[in-house]
Amino acid sequence: MSFSTLTIPVIAIDGPTASGKGTIAHRVAQALGWSVLDSGALYRLTALALLQQDADAADENAVADIAQALDVRFDGDQVWLNGNDVAAEIRLEDVGNLASRIAAYPAVRQALLERQRAFRTAPGLVADGRDMGTVVFPDAPLKVFLVADVAARAERRCKQLKVKGFSANLADLLKDMRSRDERDRTRANAPLVAAADAITVDSSTLTIDETVQQVLDLWSGLGFPKA
Ligand code: DC
Numbered sequence: 109m110s111f112s113t114l115t116i117p118v119i120a121i122d123g124p125t126a127s128g129k130g131t132i133a134h135r136v137a138q139a140l141g142w143s144v145l146d147s148g149a150l151y152r153l154t155a156l157a158l159l160q161q162d163a164d165a166a167d168e169n170a171v172a173d174i175a176q177a178l179d180v181r182f183d184g185d186q187v188w189l190n191g192n193d194v195a196a197e198i199r200l201e202d203v204g205n206l207a208s209r210i211a212a213y214p215a216v217r218q219a220l221l222e223r224q225r226a227f228r229t230a231p232g233l234v235a236d237g238r239d240m241g242t243v244v245f246p247d248a249p250l251k252v253f254l255v256a257d258v259a260a261r262a263e264r265r266c267k268q269l270k271v272k273g274f275s276a277n278l279a280d281l282l283k284d285m286r287s288r289d290e291r292d293r294t295r296a297n298a299p300l301v302a303a304a305d306a307i308t309v310d311s312s313t314l315t316i317d318e319t320v321q322q323v324l325d326l327w328s329g330l331g332f333p334k335a
Pocket of ligand 1: 125126147148204208211212238292
């Protein structure tokens with residue numbers, strides 16, 4: 109990372125699954141004219157590539173090799189893996205659950221580190237994930253830890269899946285979400301935890317617009333000059 113890269117501001121938005129990070133990150137990035145990193149998509153893409161290659165999910169080095177070699181392109185709402193748009197496929201619950209499992213491997217996290225940092229381009233980056241503020245962009249001037257209670261998150265995910273035409277069961281989603289949260293929070297490497305200097309925003313009872321506004325207010329409160 110060069111000095112000039114380090115001067116490009118980053119807003120890190122971390123939090124548990126389905127806390128609304130993705131939507132909020134995209135909206136904040138749009139409002140500021142910045143780029144956006146959906147780091148969870150990289151773990152999901154690794155999981156999908158693993159499934160497609162029928163590789164062994166228990167083999168940490170093999171999974172890390174797949175992560176390192178990912179042929180990926182993000183283009184608006186499209187996510188290309190090996191020339192195919194897999195934006196919908198990576199959102200499937202099975203892919204998300206496998207992503208959470210392989211995200212516990214230090215070698216996989218290391219393989220994806222520089223790829224994530226490369227998204228830091230002028231005039232700024234909004235990065236969403238679990239360890240944006242703690243590991244990937246520890247110098248981010250604004251770190252938001254976005255939470256929402258698990259029932260609210262499961263309901264949101266259920267609605268999202270149904271809108272996209274997938275079948276979804278609220279009780280199963282709640283169960284999966286609890287175990288995924290537990291795994292993401294308790295893994296030894298880069299667990300889901302608020303950075304010491306993060307500001308917690310609870311979106312359980314906030315609309316998307318209200319949550320976006322809170323983040324934008326926090327950013328403008330820091331007094332950075334406009335790009
Ligand atoms: O944000 P998401 O649900 O799309 O992420 C999918 C999984 O990837 C999540 O369960 C944990 C993992 N992940 C991670 O470990 N670190 C990140 N920065 C982003 C996601």
